[in-house]
Amino acid sequence: MTTDASSKTLLITGASKGLGKVIAEYYLDKGWSVFGCARSESQIEHDNYQHFQLDITSPEQVATLFKDIRKYTKHLNALINNAGIASMNAFALTPSHTFEKVFATNVHGTFLFCQKALGMLKRANSSCIINMTTVAVPLQLEGEAVYAASKSAVETLTQIIAKEYGVFNIRCNAIGPSPIQTNLIRSVPKDKIDKLIDHQAIKEMATPEDVTNLVDFFLSPASKMITGQIIYLGGISK
Amino acid sequence: MNQSEIQDIIYQAIEMANNVREDDKQIPKGVDTALYTKDGHLDSMGLVGFLIDVEELFLDEDIQIALSDEKAMSQKNSPFKTVQTLTDYIETLL
Structure with a gap:
């Protein structure tokens, strides 16, 4: 991978599968240099892709990751905190270690990356962080x-x-x-998904392209006045 | 790394800060320059940004230092008062 000061650079967590892989490949197709990380190996083969295997909840491993990325670039135009784990269980039955695991990945992981990326994001002069949330927040879903x-x-x-x-x-x-x-959501029963979609203004299953469209919107230089916003797909709002 | 080399890096960070500051808000380069004091050139977020730039410049030299930690920020005798106190503080970290 080669980058220079004019290269558009993206770091995305949880890049080995699902949405993370889709977003990484989408921006590679658009000519960006993409740094991906995950606990597992990557199947992405691309000259402008560099993969790192690590535990995003480890401050030491995250610090090493940024040290390694600096060998390729001094700046980051975008950070996407995509890695996340879900847990479905009645609150009363949720084991304490599940709480710790979910918060470690979803919250502590996001915290570490937003903090450690600051210097490289700052150097890009104009850059963007995108965090991933869920419609389970505004819908206050039971079992989640x-x-x-x-x-x-x-x-x-x-x-x-x-x-x-x-x-x-x-x-x-x-x-x-x-x-x-x-x-x-592979293990979520179909009737639960149907019920969830029924809460939406647009009663359809979303596609990965719906997400990349929104990522495009946030990363666009034209969105320079858009910050601190949470956008849910499907017409769900708080 | 000696004091003069450390100060060169601090001055580079001052130049970076000056690039985005108004003409009448430029930070002079000198060992006595007040950074984060009552009459200093940096407010709290300005200090954070400045320290991040200093850290990045050290990383360019493959040196990892953590300046903006809670302990340093809350020290009674702040290491961020002037270029000289910052230089002395960085020297203790190397």
Whole structure:
């Protein structure tokens, strides 16, 4: 991979599968240099793609990742905190270790990347962070208390980071996809998905392209006044 | 790395800060330049941005230092008062 000061660079977590892989490939097709990371190996083969395997909840491993990325580029135009884990269980039955695991990945992981990427995002002069949330937050879905609570925390981080990083010309927004056929919802029963879609203004299953469209919108230089915003797909709002 | 080399990096960070500051808000380069004091050139977020730039410039030299940590920010005798105090502080971290 070769980059220079004019290269558009993106770092995305959870890049080995699902939405993360789709977004990484989409921006590679658009000519960006993409750094992806995940716990697992990547199947993306591209000259402008560099993959890193790590645990995003480890401050030491995240620090090493940024040190390694600096060997390729000094700046980042975009950071997408896509890695996340879901948990479906009645609140009363949710084990404590599930809470810790979900919050570690969804909240602590996002925290670490937003913090460690600051210097490289700042160097891009104008850059953007996109965090991933869920419609489980506005819909307050039963059986998803821990997952939704973790994403509520991500939304609050997003809005406060937007305020604090605004002075550095770094924007921070979040996307809350409605149900999409990815690994994350593979085990969710069909009737539950149907019920969820019934809450939407647009009663359809979303596609990965609906998400890349929104990512495009947030990353567009024309969106220079858009920060601290949470957008849910399907017409769901708080 | 000696004090003069550390100061060169701090001055580079001052230049970066000056690039986005108004003409009448430029930060002079000098060891006595007040950074984060009552009458200093940086407010709290300005200091954060400045320290991030200094950290990045050290990373360019393959040196990792953490300036903007809670402990340093809350020290009674702030290491961020002037270019000289910042230089002295960085020297202790290397």
